[in-house]
Amino acid sequence: AKTWILTKHFEGFPKDSNFELKVEELPEPKDGEVLVEAVFLSVDPYMRPFSKFRMKEGDVMIGTQVAKVIQSKNPTFPVGTHVVARSGWSTHTVCDGTGLIPIMPDWPQDVSLALALGAIGMPGLTALYGIEEVLGLQKGETLLVNAAAGAVGSVVGQIAKIKGCKVVGSAGSDAKVAFLKELGFDEAFNYKTVGSLEEALKKASPEGYDCYFDNVGGPFSAVALQQMKNFGRIAVCGSISVYNDTTPQTGPYPYLTMIFKQIKMEGFLQSRWEHKHPESLKRLMGWLKEGKLKSREHMTKGFENMPAAFMGMLKGENTGKAVVTV
Ligand code: NDP
Numbered sequence: 001a002k003t004w005i006l007t008k009h010f011e012g013f014p015k016d017s018n019f020e021l022k023v024e025e026l027p028e029p030k031d032g033e034v035l036v037e038a039v040f041l042s043v044d045p046y047m048r049p050f051s052k053f054r055m056k057e058g059d060v061m062i063g064t065q066v067a068k069v070i071q072s073k074n075p076t077f078p079v080g081t082h083v084v085a086r087s088g089w090s091t092h093t094v095c096d097g098t099g100l101i102p103i104m105p106d107w108p109q110d111v112s113l114a115l116a117l118g119a120i121g122m123p124g125l126t127a128l129y130g131i132e133e134v135l136g137l138q139k140g141e142t143l144l145v146n147a148a149a150g151a152v153g154s155v156v157g158q159i160a161k162i163k164g165c166k167v168v169g170s171a172g173s174d175a176k177v178a179f180l181k182e183l184g185f186d187e188a189f190n191y192k193t194v195g196s197l198e199e200a201l202k203k204a205s206p207e208g209y210d211c212y213f214d215n216v217g218g219p220f221s222a223v224a225l226q227q228m229k230n231f232g233r234i235a236v237c238g239s240i241s242v243y244n245d246t247t248p249q250t251g252p253y254p255y256l257t258m259i260f261k262q263i264k265m266e267g268f269l270q271s272r273w274e275h276k277h278p279e280s281l282k283r284l285m286g287w288l289k290e291g292k293l294k295s296r297e298h299m300t301k302g303f304e305n306m307p308a309a310f311m312g313m314l315k316g317e318n319t320g321k322a323v324v325t326v
Contacts, residue, residue, distance in 0.1 A: 001092035004061045013244045019307040035071035041324040042117040043310040048243040061089035066113045118321030119295035123151035124284045126270040134235040135211045139164040147215035149176035151321035168204040172316040201227045216241045236267040296320030
Protein backbone atom coordinates (compact mmCIF):
# COMPACT_ATOMS: atom_id res chain seq x y z
CA ALA A 1 0.00 0.00 0.00
CA LYS A 2 1.06 3.57 -0.63
CA THR A 3 0.18 6.36 1.80
CA TRP A 4 0.86 10.07 2.06
CA ILE A 5 2.05 11.14 5.50
CA LEU A 6 1.91 14.63 6.99
CA THR A 7 5.56 14.95 7.97
CA LYS A 8 5.32 18.46 9.36
CA HIS A 9 2.30 20.62 10.26
CA PHE A 10 1.52 23.28 7.66
CA GLU A 11 2.75 26.78 8.23
CA GLY A 12 1.24 29.16 5.74
CA PHE A 13 0.50 27.67 2.32
CA PRO A 14 1.25 23.89 2.15
CA LYS A 15 4.55 22.84 0.57
CA ASP A 16 5.84 19.59 -0.95
CA SER A 17 8.04 19.18 2.14
CA ASN A 18 4.94 18.81 4.35
CA PHE A 19 4.23 15.43 2.74
CA GLU A 20 6.04 12.11 2.35
CA LEU A 21 5.02 9.09 0.29
CA LYS A 22 5.40 5.80 2.17
CA VAL A 23 5.11 2.23 0.93
CA GLU A 24 4.12 -0.50 3.38
CA GLU A 25 3.07 -4.16 3.41
CA LEU A 26 -0.48 -4.67 4.64
CA PRO A 27 -1.52 -7.70 6.71
CA GLU A 28 -4.05 -10.17 5.26
CA PRO A 29 -7.61 -9.28 6.33
CA LYS A 30 -8.69 -11.25 9.43
CA ASP A 31 -12.22 -12.51 10.11
CA GLY A 32 -14.63 -9.56 9.90
CA GLU A 33 -12.12 -7.45 7.94
CA VAL A 34 -11.88 -6.28 4.34
CA LEU A 35 -9.16 -4.93 2.06
CA VAL A 36 -10.26 -1.88 0.06
CA GLU A 37 -8.53 -0.29 -2.90
CA ALA A 38 -8.91 3.43 -3.65
CA VAL A 39 -10.51 4.34 -6.98
CA PHE A 40 -11.10 8.10 -6.53
CA LEU A 41 -9.60 10.19 -3.74
CA SER A 42 -10.93 13.53 -2.58
CA VAL A 43 -8.86 16.61 -1.85
CA ASP A 44 -10.85 19.14 0.19
CA PRO A 45 -10.25 22.54 1.77
CA TYR A 46 -11.09 21.24 5.29
CA MET A 47 -7.91 19.15 5.26
CA ARG A 48 -5.90 22.35 5.71
CA PRO A 49 -7.54 23.60 8.97
CA PHE A 50 -8.43 20.11 10.29
CA SER A 51 -4.84 18.89 10.02
CA LYS A 52 -3.92 21.25 12.83
CA PHE A 53 -6.53 19.95 15.28
CA ARG A 54 -7.07 16.34 14.21
CA MET A 55 -3.62 15.17 13.13
CA LYS A 56 -0.16 14.61 14.53
CA GLU A 57 3.00 14.83 12.48
CA GLY A 58 3.60 11.35 11.02
CA ASP A 59 -0.12 10.59 10.59
CA VAL A 60 -1.62 9.54 7.26
CA MET A 61 -3.29 12.59 5.64
CA ILE A 62 -7.00 12.60 6.45
CA GLY A 63 -9.48 12.21 3.64
CA THR A 64 -12.31 10.36 1.97
CA GLN A 65 -12.17 8.09 -1.07
CA VAL A 66 -14.37 5.94 -3.23
CA ALA A 67 -12.90 2.47 -2.86
CA LYS A 68 -13.56 -1.06 -4.05
CA VAL A 69 -13.55 -4.07 -1.75
CA ILE A 70 -10.92 -6.42 -3.23
CA GLN A 71 -10.68 -9.00 -0.39
CA SER A 72 -13.38 -9.70 2.14
CA LYS A 73 -13.88 -11.68 5.30
CA ASN A 74 -16.90 -9.54 6.18
CA PRO A 75 -20.26 -10.62 4.67
CA THR A 76 -21.60 -7.03 4.83
CA PHE A 77 -19.02 -5.97 2.24
CA PRO A 78 -18.58 -8.65 -0.46
CA VAL A 79 -15.73 -8.40 -2.97
CA GLY A 80 -16.60 -5.87 -5.68
CA THR A 81 -18.66 -3.59 -3.40
CA HIS A 82 -17.94 0.12 -3.86
CA VAL A 83 -17.86 2.18 -0.70
CA VAL A 84 -17.12 5.68 0.49
CA ALA A 85 -14.28 5.23 2.97
CA ARG A 86 -12.62 7.63 5.36
CA SER A 87 -9.30 5.92 4.76
CA GLY A 88 -7.15 9.00 4.27
CA TRP A 89 -4.58 9.37 1.51
CA SER A 90 -3.98 5.61 1.07
CA THR A 91 -4.17 3.34 -1.96
CA HIS A 92 -5.12 0.27 0.12
CA THR A 93 -6.58 -0.15 3.59
CA VAL A 94 -7.44 -3.14 5.77
CA CYS A 95 -10.33 -2.38 8.12
CA ASP A 96 -13.25 -4.01 9.92
CA GLY A 97 -15.89 -2.15 7.94
CA THR A 98 -16.50 0.56 10.53
CA GLY A 99 -17.00 3.85 8.72
CA LEU A 100 -17.40 2.25 5.28
CA ILE A 101 -20.56 3.53 3.58
CA PRO A 102 -21.79 1.50 0.60
CA ILE A 103 -22.56 3.55 -2.51
CA MET A 104 -26.35 3.96 -2.83
CA PRO A 105 -27.80 0.75 -4.34
CA ASP A 106 -29.37 2.18 -7.52
CA TRP A 107 -26.41 4.37 -8.54
CA PRO A 108 -26.85 4.77 -12.32
CA GLN A 109 -24.34 3.00 -14.58
CA ASP A 110 -23.67 6.18 -16.57
CA VAL A 111 -22.84 8.37 -13.54
CA SER A 112 -19.19 8.31 -12.45
CA LEU A 113 -18.61 7.15 -8.89
CA ALA A 114 -16.38 10.22 -8.53
CA LEU A 115 -19.61 12.16 -7.90
CA ALA A 116 -19.92 10.34 -4.58
CA LEU A 117 -17.13 12.68 -3.45
CA GLY A 118 -18.80 15.76 -4.97
CA ALA A 119 -22.32 16.66 -6.03
CA ILE A 120 -23.76 13.36 -4.74
CA GLY A 121 -21.52 13.32 -1.69
CA MET A 122 -20.33 15.49 1.17
CA PRO A 123 -20.04 18.77 -0.80
CA GLY A 124 -23.53 18.34 -2.32
CA LEU A 125 -24.95 17.63 1.13
CA THR A 126 -23.21 20.72 2.49
CA ALA A 127 -24.87 22.84 -0.20
CA LEU A 128 -28.28 21.33 0.47
CA TYR A 129 -28.17 21.71 4.28
CA GLY A 130 -26.74 25.23 4.06
CA ILE A 131 -29.65 26.26 1.86
CA GLU A 132 -32.49 24.39 3.54
CA GLU A 133 -31.52 24.02 7.19
CA VAL A 134 -29.43 27.13 7.75
CA LEU A 135 -30.68 29.78 5.31
CA GLY A 136 -34.23 28.52 4.81
CA LEU A 137 -34.03 29.96 1.29
CA GLN A 138 -37.45 30.90 -0.12
CA LYS A 139 -38.69 31.17 -3.70
CA GLY A 140 -38.09 34.61 -5.19
CA GLU A 141 -35.19 35.49 -2.88
CA THR A 142 -31.73 36.56 -4.04
CA LEU A 143 -28.73 34.48 -2.98
CA LEU A 144 -25.03 35.27 -3.14
CA VAL A 145 -22.44 32.46 -3.14
CA ASN A 146 -18.65 32.69 -3.44
CA ALA A 147 -16.13 30.03 -4.51
CA ALA A 148 -19.17 29.40 -6.69
CA ALA A 149 -17.46 27.27 -9.34
CA GLY A 150 -16.19 24.83 -6.73
CA ALA A 151 -17.66 21.60 -5.39
CA VAL A 152 -20.01 23.15 -2.83
CA GLY A 153 -20.63 26.50 -4.54
CA SER A 154 -21.66 25.07 -7.90
CA VAL A 155 -24.32 22.91 -6.20
CA VAL A 156 -25.49 25.81 -4.01
CA GLY A 157 -26.23 27.95 -7.05
CA GLN A 158 -28.07 25.18 -8.86
CA ILE A 159 -30.24 24.23 -5.87
CA ALA A 160 -31.11 27.90 -5.44
CA LYS A 161 -32.20 27.99 -9.11
CA ILE A 162 -34.30 24.83 -8.56
CA LYS A 163 -35.98 26.71 -5.70
CA GLY A 164 -36.85 29.64 -7.98
CA CYS A 165 -34.32 32.15 -6.69
CA LYS A 166 -32.04 34.72 -8.26
CA VAL A 167 -28.43 33.57 -7.93
CA VAL A 168 -25.25 35.65 -7.97
CA GLY A 169 -21.89 33.86 -7.89
CA SER A 170 -18.26 34.90 -7.73
CA ALA A 171 -15.23 32.88 -8.80
CA GLY A 172 -11.56 33.39 -9.54
CA SER A 173 -11.30 33.20 -13.35
CA ASP A 174 -13.23 34.17 -16.49
CA ALA A 175 -13.50 30.49 -17.48
CA LYS A 176 -15.16 29.77 -14.11
CA VAL A 177 -17.54 32.69 -14.65
CA ALA A 178 -18.51 31.20 -18.02
CA PHE A 179 -19.10 27.85 -16.28
CA LEU A 180 -21.43 29.54 -13.75
CA LYS A 181 -23.45 31.03 -16.60
CA GLU A 182 -23.69 27.55 -18.16
CA LEU A 183 -25.07 26.30 -14.85
CA GLY A 184 -27.81 28.92 -14.94
CA PHE A 185 -26.46 31.52 -12.50
CA ASP A 186 -28.23 34.84 -13.18
CA GLU A 187 -25.12 36.91 -12.49
CA ALA A 188 -21.48 35.91 -12.11
CA PHE A 189 -18.23 37.82 -11.85
CA ASN A 190 -14.49 37.26 -11.45
CA TYR A 191 -13.63 38.62 -8.00
CA LYS A 192 -9.95 38.85 -8.94
CA THR A 193 -10.42 41.29 -11.83
CA VAL A 194 -13.64 43.05 -10.89
CA GLY A 195 -11.99 46.07 -9.27
CA SER A 196 -14.48 47.16 -6.63
CA LEU A 197 -16.22 44.15 -5.04
CA GLU A 198 -18.81 46.49 -3.55
CA GLU A 199 -19.72 47.86 -6.99
CA ALA A 200 -19.85 44.36 -8.49
CA LEU A 201 -22.23 43.16 -5.78
CA LYS A 202 -24.42 46.26 -6.18
CA LYS A 203 -24.49 45.88 -9.95
CA ALA A 204 -25.40 42.19 -9.79
CA SER A 205 -28.27 42.85 -7.37
CA PRO A 206 -29.04 46.56 -6.80
CA GLU A 207 -31.75 45.63 -4.30
CA GLY A 208 -29.29 43.65 -2.15
CA TYR A 209 -29.20 40.02 -0.96
CA ASP A 210 -31.60 38.00 1.18
CA CYS A 211 -29.12 35.16 1.65
CA TYR A 212 -25.36 34.79 1.52
CA PHE A 213 -23.74 31.33 1.36
CA ASP A 214 -20.20 32.10 2.47
CA ASN A 215 -17.39 29.75 1.46
CA VAL A 216 -14.62 32.33 1.56
CA GLY A 217 -14.79 34.62 4.65
CA GLY A 218 -12.18 37.35 5.23
CA PRO A 219 -12.41 40.72 3.49
CA PHE A 220 -14.92 39.39 0.90
CA SER A 221 -17.45 38.79 3.67
CA ALA A 222 -16.91 42.18 5.26
CA VAL A 223 -17.92 43.76 1.93
CA ALA A 224 -20.74 41.29 1.20
CA LEU A 225 -22.31 41.83 4.60
CA GLN A 226 -22.87 45.50 3.78
CA GLN A 227 -24.93 44.46 0.75
CA MET A 228 -27.40 42.32 2.69
CA LYS A 229 -31.05 43.29 2.90
CA ASN A 230 -32.69 43.87 6.26
CA PHE A 231 -33.27 40.53 8.02
CA GLY A 232 -30.77 38.89 5.66
CA ARG A 233 -29.41 35.43 6.54
CA ILE A 234 -25.82 34.27 6.22
CA ALA A 235 -24.68 30.63 6.21
CA VAL A 236 -21.03 30.49 7.22
CA CYS A 237 -19.87 27.35 5.46
CA GLY A 238 -16.16 27.97 5.02
CA SER A 239 -13.50 30.65 5.10
CA ILE A 240 -10.94 29.42 2.62
CA SER A 241 -9.39 32.88 2.21
CA VAL A 242 -7.91 32.63 5.71
CA TYR A 243 -7.01 28.91 6.00
CA ASN A 244 -3.35 29.57 5.22
CA ASP A 245 -3.00 32.68 7.39
CA THR A 246 -0.25 32.41 9.97
CA THR A 247 -1.88 34.86 12.40
CA PRO A 248 -5.51 34.39 13.46
CA GLN A 249 -8.05 36.89 12.25
CA THR A 250 -9.23 39.44 14.77
CA GLY A 251 -11.64 41.58 12.77
CA PRO A 252 -12.93 44.30 12.91
CA TYR A 253 -16.27 42.81 11.89
CA PRO A 254 -19.18 44.93 10.68
CA TYR A 255 -21.28 44.31 13.79
CA LEU A 256 -23.12 47.62 13.50
CA THR A 257 -24.42 46.59 10.09
CA MET A 258 -25.54 43.28 11.54
CA ILE A 259 -27.42 45.06 14.29
CA PHE A 260 -29.11 47.70 12.18
CA LYS A 261 -30.00 45.26 9.40
CA GLN A 262 -30.95 42.59 11.97
CA ILE A 263 -28.92 39.97 10.13
CA LYS A 264 -28.81 36.35 11.20
CA MET A 265 -25.49 34.55 10.75
CA GLU A 266 -24.89 30.87 11.49
CA GLY A 267 -21.84 28.66 11.15
CA PHE A 268 -22.50 25.01 10.36
CA LEU A 269 -20.95 21.63 9.65
CA GLN A 270 -22.79 19.30 7.28
CA SER A 271 -22.32 16.44 9.78
CA ARG A 272 -25.06 18.00 11.99
CA TRP A 273 -27.62 16.41 9.65
CA GLU A 274 -25.88 13.04 9.20
CA HIS A 275 -29.19 11.28 10.00
CA LYS A 276 -30.62 12.82 6.80
CA HIS A 277 -27.72 11.85 4.50
CA PRO A 278 -29.32 8.82 2.75
CA GLU A 279 -32.55 10.66 1.95
CA SER A 280 -30.64 13.82 0.94
CA LEU A 281 -28.32 11.90 -1.41
CA LYS A 282 -31.41 10.46 -3.11
CA ARG A 283 -32.80 13.97 -3.62
CA LEU A 284 -29.51 15.17 -5.11
CA MET A 285 -29.39 12.12 -7.40
CA GLY A 286 -32.99 12.82 -8.42
CA TRP A 287 -32.08 16.34 -9.54
CA LEU A 288 -29.03 14.99 -11.38
CA LYS A 289 -31.16 12.46 -13.28
CA GLU A 290 -33.70 15.16 -14.15
CA GLY A 291 -30.88 17.29 -15.58
CA LYS A 292 -31.49 20.05 -13.02
CA LEU A 293 -28.18 19.48 -11.30
CA LYS A 294 -24.98 19.33 -13.33
CA SER A 295 -21.66 18.27 -11.99
CA ARG A 296 -18.10 18.74 -13.09
CA GLU A 297 -15.04 17.00 -11.69
CA HIS A 298 -11.52 18.34 -11.90
CA MET A 299 -9.50 15.13 -12.25
CA THR A 300 -5.82 14.73 -11.41
CA LYS A 301 -4.28 11.43 -12.47
CA GLY A 302 -2.01 9.46 -10.18
CA PHE A 303 -1.83 8.86 -6.44
CA GLU A 304 1.67 10.37 -6.48
CA ASN A 305 0.05 13.70 -7.38
CA MET A 306 -2.15 13.96 -4.24
CA PRO A 307 -0.18 16.87 -2.69
CA ALA A 308 -0.12 18.73 -6.03
CA ALA A 309 -3.88 18.23 -6.45
CA PHE A 310 -4.51 19.44 -2.88
CA MET A 311 -2.34 22.53 -3.27
CA GLY A 312 -3.80 23.20 -6.74
CA MET A 313 -7.32 23.13 -5.29
CA LEU A 314 -6.34 25.62 -2.57
CA LYS A 315 -4.96 27.87 -5.33
CA GLY A 316 -8.19 27.62 -7.33
CA GLU A 317 -7.01 25.39 -10.20
CA ASN A 318 -10.21 23.30 -9.95
CA THR A 319 -13.53 23.95 -11.63
CA GLY A 320 -15.99 21.67 -9.89
CA LYS A 321 -14.91 18.95 -7.48
CA ALA A 322 -11.18 18.26 -7.18
CA VAL A 323 -10.65 14.48 -7.38
CA VAL A 324 -7.58 12.27 -7.82
CA THR A 325 -7.84 9.05 -9.83
CA VAL A 326 -5.52 6.22 -8.93
P1 NDP B 1 -13.83 24.18 -3.88
O1 NDP B 1 -14.10 23.11 -4.85
O2 NDP B 1 -14.68 25.41 -3.91
O3 NDP B 1 -12.30 24.56 -3.99
C1 NDP B 1 -11.77 25.63 -3.27
C2 NDP B 1 -11.92 26.95 -4.07
O4 NDP B 1 -11.78 28.04 -3.18
C3 NDP B 1 -10.86 27.16 -5.11
O5 NDP B 1 -11.16 26.53 -6.33
C4 NDP B 1 -10.82 28.68 -5.24
O6 NDP B 1 -11.67 29.08 -6.30
C5 NDP B 1 -11.41 29.18 -3.92
N1 NDP B 1 -10.45 29.98 -3.18
C6 NDP B 1 -9.23 29.63 -2.76
N2 NDP B 1 -8.63 30.65 -2.13
C7 NDP B 1 -9.51 31.68 -2.15
C8 NDP B 1 -9.48 33.02 -1.68
N3 NDP B 1 -8.42 33.53 -1.03
N4 NDP B 1 -10.55 33.82 -1.90
C9 NDP B 1 -11.63 33.33 -2.55
N5 NDP B 1 -11.71 32.07 -3.04
C10 NDP B 1 -10.67 31.26 -2.84
O7 NDP B 1 -13.92 23.60 -2.39
P2 NDP B 1 -15.21 23.02 -1.68
O8 NDP B 1 -16.39 23.31 -2.50
O9 NDP B 1 -14.92 21.64 -1.26
O10 NDP B 1 -15.31 23.91 -0.35
C11 NDP B 1 -15.77 25.25 -0.42
C12 NDP B 1 -15.84 25.82 0.99
O11 NDP B 1 -16.78 25.09 1.77
C13 NDP B 1 -14.52 25.75 1.76
O12 NDP B 1 -14.39 26.92 2.53
C14 NDP B 1 -14.72 24.56 2.65
O13 NDP B 1 -13.90 24.61 3.80
C15 NDP B 1 -16.19 24.67 2.97
N6 NDP B 1 -16.84 23.42 3.37
C16 NDP B 1 -17.55 23.41 4.53
C17 NDP B 1 -18.26 22.31 4.94
C18 NDP B 1 -19.08 22.37 6.17
O14 NDP B 1 -19.62 21.36 6.61
N7 NDP B 1 -19.23 23.55 6.77
C19 NDP B 1 -18.18 21.05 4.17
C20 NDP B 1 -17.45 21.17 2.91
C21 NDP B 1 -16.80 22.31 2.56
P3 NDP B 1 -11.55 30.54 -6.99
O15 NDP B 1 -10.92 30.32 -8.31
O16 NDP B 1 -12.96 30.98 -7.08
O17 NDP B 1 -10.71 31.41 -6.11
